[in-house]
Amino acid sequence: MLENESLLELLEEDAKLTPAQLSAMLGVSEEEVRSAVARLEKEGVIKGYRTLVNWERVSAPAATALIELKVTPKKDTGFDEIAGRIMNFPEVRSVALMSGGFDLAVTVAGKTMSDIAMFVARRLAPIEGVLSTATHFVLTRYKEGGVIFHSEYEEIDERGSNLCD
Amino acid sequence: MIDYTQRTNRILQQLPPSGIRRFFDIANEMEDVISLSVGEPDFHTPWHIREEGIASLEKGRTRYTPNRGFAALRQEIGRFLSRHYAVDYDPATEILVTVGGSEAIDLCVRSLLNPGDEVLIPEPSFVCYVPITRMAGGVPVTVETRAENGFRLTAEALEAKITAKSKLLILPYPNNPTGAVMRREDLEAVARVVERHGLLVLSDEIYAELTYGGAAHVAFSSLPGMRERTVLINGFSKTYSMTGWRLGYAAGPREILALMTKLHQFAIMSAPTTSQYAAIEALKNGDEDVAYMRRQYDLRRRLIVDGLNKMGLPCFEPEGAFYVFPSIQSTGLTSQAFCEKLLYARRVAVVPGDAFGASGEGYVRISYSYSIAHIAEALERIHAFLQHDL
Numbered sequence: 001m002l003e004n005e006s007l008l009e010l011l012e013e014d015a016k017l018t019p020a021q022l023s024a025m026l027g028v029s030e031e032e033v034r035s036a037v038a039r040l041e042k043e044g045v046i047k048g049y050r051t052l053v054n055w056e057r058v059s060a061p062a063a064t065a066l067i068e069l070k071v072t073p074k075k076d077t078g079f080d081e082i083a084g085r086i087m088n089f090p091e092v093r094s095v096a097l098m099s100g101g102f103d104l105a106v107t108v109a110g111k112t113m114s115d116i117a118m119f120v121a122r123r124l125a126p127i128e129g130v131l132s133t134a135t136h137f138v139l140t141r142y143k144e145g146g147v148i149f150h151s152e153y154e155e156i157d158e159r160g161s162n163l164c165d
Numbered sequence: 166m167i168d169y170t171q172r173t174n175r176i177l178q179q180l181p182p183s184g185i186r187r188f189f190d191i192a193n194e195m196e197d198v199i200s201l202s203v204g205e206p207d208f209h210t211p212w213h214i215r216e217e218g219i220a221s222l223e224k225g226r227t228r229y230t231p232n233r234g235f236a237a238l239r240q241e242i243g244r245f246l247s248r249h250y251a252v253d254y255d256p257a258t259e260i261l262v263t264v265g266g267s268e269a270i271d272l273c274v275r276s277l278l279n280p281g282d283e284v285l286i287p288e289p290s291f292v293c294y295v296p297i298t299r300m301a302g303g304v305p306v307t308v309e310t311r312a313e314n315g316f317r318l319t320a321e322a323l324e325a326k327i328t329a330k331s332k333l334l335i336l337p338y339p340n341n342p343t344g345a346v347m348r349r350e351d352l353e354a355v356a357r358v359v360e361r362h363g364l365l366v367l368s369d370e371i372y373a374e375l376t377y378g379g380a381a382h383v384a385f386s387s388l389p390g391m392r393e394r395t396v397l398i399n400g401f402s403k404t405y406s407m408t409g410w411r412l413g414y415a416a417g418p419r420e421i422l423a424l425m426t427k428l429h430q431f432a433i434m435s436a437p438t439t440s441q442y443a444a445i446e447a448l449k450n451g452d453e454d455v456a457y458m459r460r461q462y463d464l465r466r467r468l469i470v471d472g473l474n475k476m477g478l479p480c481f482e483p484e485g486a487f488y489v490f491p492s493i494q495s496t497g498l499t500s501q502a503f504c505e506k507l508l509y510a511r512r513v514a515v516v517p518g519d520a521f522g523a524s525g526e527g528y529v530r531i532s533y534s535y536s537i538a539h540i541a542e543a544l545e546r547i548h549a550f551l552q553h554d555l
Contacts, residue, residue: 002462012462014538053438059397159203160193 002028002036008045009038015049054149056141062140064093065111067120068102070131079103082129092120102134111138180296183520188504192514199543200514201531203342206406206487207532208461211454212449217462221442232430234262234414237254238441244413246507248442250373250384252397258419258461261426262444266371266400266413268429271297273367273396273415274333276424278303282332285316289490290337291369299508309524312481316345320354328360329543333365336385340373342521342530343490344483344507349383356388365421367397369501371413372486374404374455377463386417393418394427401440404455405447410440444487462487465533465540472544473531487534490518494527496555504529510554511546 006026010017017038023030055062062112069086073079079097086106087095093107110116117135125133132150142150170178172254192198201428209215210364233239239256245251254260263269270293274284286294288307298305308326310316336355338347347355368385376382386395400413415425425477469489478491485546493503500517507513516532517523533540 010537017537017541021468021537025467025537029469069388159205159207 002026002032004036004040004045007033008040009034011046023153034106043147052147054141056149062111062123062131063116064107064109065113065120066136066138067106067108067124068136069104069106069124071103071104072129074129085127086124089119089123091116091123091149114161176265176299176302181494182301183292185424185517188501188508188517189466189514191505192508195508195512198508198512198514199539199546201516201533201543202516203532203534204488205408205534206403206458208406208458208532209308210405210407210443211447212411213450214407214443214454216498217446218410218439218443221439224343226438226442227536230435230441232434232435233426233510235441235445238262238445240416240444242331242416245418245448246384246399248395250382250387252384252387252409253394254416255419259422260416261422261429262441263400263413263415263429264433265411265434266369266398266431267293267400268436269293269400269415270367270369271415271423272422272425272428273398274298274302274303276421276428277333277365277487279369280518281330283328283330285323285326285331285334285364286333287337287344289316289518289525290335290521291339291341292521294337295336303333306331307524309522310343310345311350311524312490312528315481316340316343316490317347317351317356317515319351319486320358323355323358324544327362327364331362331364333367334359336368338365339376339382339485341486342488342516342518343371343481343528344486344488345481346371346380346382346485348380349388351550352383352385352388355412356385356391359394360390364394366391368395368397370397370399373402374489375401375459375462376485377466378482378484382485396421399446401444405444405451406458407440407443407447410437410443412436412440412444464535465535468537469531469540469544472540473547476544476548478547478551487532489531490525490528491531492528496551498555500509500526500529501526506554507547507550511550513543513546513550 003047010022018032019033020034071082074081080136083095083104086092091110093109096105098105108116108119120133120135124130148154169535239260241253242260243256246254257555259350278301281304283304283306284298286305287310288308295305306326308322310318338345344421366385370384373382384397386392386397392463396415396417399413401407401410470482473491477495478493480489483489496503500519503514518528520529
């Protein structure tokens with residue numbers, strides 16, 4: 001029996017694993033793996049396969065910011081409608097409804113900080129229902145998607161080849 | 166000029182140098198080597214355990230502990246052994262905290278042996294039993310185990326090596342380097358031989374928490390009549406990924422533990438204080454971490470066993486520790502030659518099986534305490550090696 005959770009955990013950790021490798025690890029046939037993956041893709045459980053890039057290591061660093069939005073929810077559609085408008089912008093990387101001191105957490109990527117500032121001022125702030133915005137720029141990424149990015153803390157294998165281990 | 170050979174310990178001088186030291190030296194010099202050779206976990210010590218160590222330092226807890234180790238730690242060890250293996254030890258008199266499982270092995274052997282006593286050592290196994298036995302004036306008697314028996318120790322093989330001088334049996338299961346585990350019925354058969362010949366047993370159970378495929382570890386001392394004959398050794402290194410903390414323990418009859426403690430207090434004083442604080446946290450709240458790591462090791466184990474079998478390096482199914490021990494006999498090479506060629510041709514480092522005793526010849530030890538991506542890459546290289554370089 002193939003457990004979807006185990007399959008998904010493995011793929012979430014490393015999307016490059018082949019059906020053959022997955023079948024060995026999960027103790028099911030390659031065919032079962034293939035059809036389970038196809039089904040999960042179709043059902044929208046698997047939303048895609050991407051590469052985790054540390055752009056800070058590439059010459060032109062991009063800017064990213066977390067924007068806190070306070071908004072007035074619509075009577076019928078609540079926060080959904082306003083969130084829907086915001087997430088249509090290609091500059092917006094993620095939108096989430098939050099508990100606590102503000103409503104929507106929006107991450108925005110741009111070439112420069114001023115691009116992002118302009119985007120917030122021209123596109124987000126004027127949206128009907130947006131009460132206030134607070135822009136926080138990302139200065140350094142220490143860890144993302146469960147992976148450590150900061151070079152000083154990066155995983156290194158310092159295990160020697162001890163005879164007596 | 167002083168002739169140091171005349172002024173230093175003769176037994177130590179005569180211990181053969183390690184056959185694989187040279188091999189590791191070569192591997193360490195090379196670029197782009199993928200190693201599957203180490204015998205320690207790749208996981209970091211879980212953060213909540215590290216935090217307890219740090220907190221103890223912040224509070225200035227930097228002094229010696231009692232010789233036996235903190236009472237609170239011994240109590241937790243007692244609870245752990247009882248909870249996991251249904252063996253009960255008195256924390257006050259039957260448990261000793263040591264500098265790694267290795268110190269416990271050394272203490273135990275030195276506390277039990279008189280010159281000329283024979284120590285029965287199943288092979289292939291951890292490389293330290295023979296030297297420690299020799300240094301204690303004992304005579305190592307190896308008992309070969311075989312792939313066709315799943316590298317388990319059989320009563321017949323043991324019986325065949327017993328003499329009037331046999332005193333101590335070392336039981337290294339789950340086994341490094343083969344990954345073999347002893348099931349209850351295997352242990353019962355060994356226990357009958359132990360009983361019949363009045364042997365003592367050092368049960369090195371350092372990998373006890375790392376077994377796969379459903380069969381939980383059975384502590385040898387949990388068998389009827391074996392508690393009074395057995396020193397159980399375990400530790401934190403493999404279970405909680407705490408190798409560098411250097412912390413292990415022994416549990417056994419109070420008379421033996423009293424001798425081991427005497428030796429420990431003269432030689433070591435007490436095990437590292439910071440590590441003991443961290444270890445209390447590990448035992449109290451670490452079961453989930455162990456379950457997580459065990460699951461990860463199991464996935465890797467399946468990947469590597471499948472990969473090796475498919476490429477024609479037959480692998481008996483290892484059920485414990487984090488090693489596989491495939492046969493390389495189909496290549497016609499010796500273990501040493503196989504490892505050297507593989508290293509030079511494809512830059513993959515694995516350990517020749519004969520490093521763990523003569524009966525390991527024809528095998529190599531491959532560790533899977535590496536990430537899945539690392540293992541997958543190494544398997545590809547080994548496959549290419551078998552296809553193109555022989």
